Amino acid sequence: MSSAATRPAGPDDLWSVDEHLEDILSTVRPLEPIELQLLDAQGCVLVEDVTVPVPLPPFDNSSMDGYAVRxxxxxxxxxxxxxxxxxxxxxxxxxxxxxxxxxxxxxxxxTGAPLPPGAEAVVPVEWTDGGLGEGPVSGMRARSLAPEGAEGQVHVYRPAEARAHVRAKGSDVKAGDLALEAGTVLGPPQIALLAAIGRGTVRVRPRPRVVVLSTGSELVQPGEQLATGRIYDSNSFALTAAARDAGAIAYRVGAVADDAETLRSTIEDQLIRADLLVTTGGVSVGAYDVVKEALSYAGDAEEAGSGVEFRKLAMQPGKPQGFGSIGPDHTPLLALPGNPVSSYVSFELFVRPAIRTLMGLEDVHRPRARATLKAERALRSPKGRRQFLRGAYADGEVTPVGGSGSHLIAALAHADALIVLPEDVESAEPGTEVEVVLLG
Incomplete structure (x- = not known):
């Protein structure tokens, strides 16, 4: 289980945001490296330096259609x-x-053809008559040389310096150069470079497999009929998308009804494809908070050290949280609140860093900045709580978006930053400087 087991915690004990995050990151470990085909390695983190075996280009070649000349x-x-x-x-x-x-x-x-022996430069076809004896060619005619294989003469109307329009061997990278450093995230340009130097596979840490499931008998899948007392399940979609945005391979599981045994069985079924499990809902103190009921166990002989601990954090939104491990492989599990804003803020603060840690990245956190608060009135924050408010950030200024309610999902859709009000700040006046977490 996590290092939380060594920290005394009573039922009313409050964890700080930093304590909870430290406990998660001290427990989660990067995934073991594997060898993958290039396209399968997209989005993964390289675990070894890659050097260039052959120069790029591998030979002198022409950068134009034209004529190779002395x-x-x-x-x-x-x-x-x-x-x-x-x-x-x-x-x-x-x-x-x-x-x-x-x-x-x-x-x-x-273009791209090797410079032939004896030639020192290339003159573009536009500088010639194209071997047609009709003066300099231009426009569409510049694209049509004399018939392939035809011999004859060509008139050249401009001089050329040595190496003109020639891509020199090794002008991109030389043999023995460092192509990519360990720790590089492989995107399309990096995949292109690896292919260009002849690498068919590469050693990386795989993208983590994250399983997301929401709980609640009131949840209905989008597209279905919404009956009285029901709401659409948005959390599992938001968190699955957020996990993919963080770099994971994410799987969304349909909402699970408020039944502890069903939830426990569903989670155990998902362990086979999970490097990390994320639940949302059912972690508070209500009569139907089944996540706590299903996962608050110390483990048995086969799962020694497993279990999920539920905590109260000194933050708003997102006070109730759960963290631990489950199953024979001690798969990490983060249990998030069910309110949409609480769930998403909790993901950004705790789940995203865990995913990035599994990937083997060094910088696992969203960037932060200082910004001038642009608001009509002062922002209020409860004493002793670290508050995270939605905001729109631009040009060093941040404007609050929506209110502080943890159900205001429409406001969240228009925010690209979180305004952070520390535990010792109860009021932030317009024009003051605040810290923001940049989400975009």
Whole structure:
């Protein structure tokens, strides 16, 4: 179980936000590395330095469609007196045995094709007559060279310096260079680089598998008929989306009715595909708070050290919280409150850092900033509680969005920051500086 077992806690004991978070992060450990195919590794964290085995580009190649030439042969070329060169052949991308360019000669060359032996530069087709004998080509005609394989002459109307329009071997990265450092999150550009240097697989920490389930007999799935006394289940959708945004592979489980045995059975069924379990609802002191009833156990001989401890935190919203582990593999479980805002704020403060820790990231927290409070009236906060209010942040200012009620989900949809009022602050006046957690 978590290190919370060593901390005395009475029924009325309040944990601070920092104590609860420290307990979670001291328990959750990064997942073991595995070897994955490149596309399967997207979003994962690299666990080893990757060096470049071959230079990029691996050979000198043309950056233009045109003609490969010797510099001396086009020196002084102009509109009135073009250089007239013999076309000795074509060099296409992928050519393994290109023709040799000698004095007074040129080779038709395509973008990406290797610079042929003897050539020192490439003149774009727009600087030539395209081998058609009709003056400089332009526009659509610049895209149409003389028929492939045709020989003859080409008129070049501009000189070229050495290495003009040539991508040099190793100009991107050289063999032996460090391509990517351990700790890098693999996005599309990083996947592209790995493929370009010939890596088919890479060693990473896998994306955590997070199972999210909500509890409550009043919950109805979106799209179904809403009867009297029922509400749509939004929490499981919000938290599953948030888990994916944090980098996890997230699975949403349909809402579970208020029955402790059903909930316990559902959770145990999900353990096979979970690196982390997240529940929402049923953690307060009501008669139907089944999460506490289902998971408040010390464990048996096979699950020594398992169990979930439920706590009260000195925060608003999100006072009731649960954390521990369950199952033979001691899978971490975070139990969040059921009110939509409480649930989401709790996710950002506690679950997201846990997911990022499982991924093996060093920086697991949302960025924070100082901002000037832009409000019509002072913000109030209960003494001894750390309050998190929704806000819209821009240009160093933050504006409160909605009220402090933990059910105000519409306001949450328009917020991109959390305004933090510390435990010792009971009032924040407009124009004062406050701390904000940036959610976007």
């Amino acid at each position: 510099v001396a042969d086009v020196a002084g070329a102009g509109e009135e007196f073009p250089a007239v060169l013999e076309v000795v052949g074509d060099v296409a991308a992928g050519a393994s045995d290109p023709v040799r360019v000698g004095p007074g000669q040129a080779a038709r060359i395509m």
